[in-house]
Amino acid sequence: MKISTLKRKAGATAQCRGHKMIWSEVYRSPYGFGGDCQDGSCLLCGDVVQLTENPPPNGIDIEGTAMSRNCRYKNLMPNERAKK
């Protein structure tokens, strides 16, 4: 799947879970199967997601904590985030 498609899907999931994602530059996959990768992280809680166009056999194309749990800080004001 193209990196732009993966980013759209992962971005939609992250948004549903309350995360506010920022994304790295697209970079060449380090796994030796070709394709591109991109990383994202949530501005509020720091949860991450990694996108891999051609994942290794034991890998997956979209993975990370931002996909598997809701944002812990989404409903908190900035001053309350510091205390948590």
Ligand SMILES: [Zn+2]
């Ligand atoms: Zn978050």
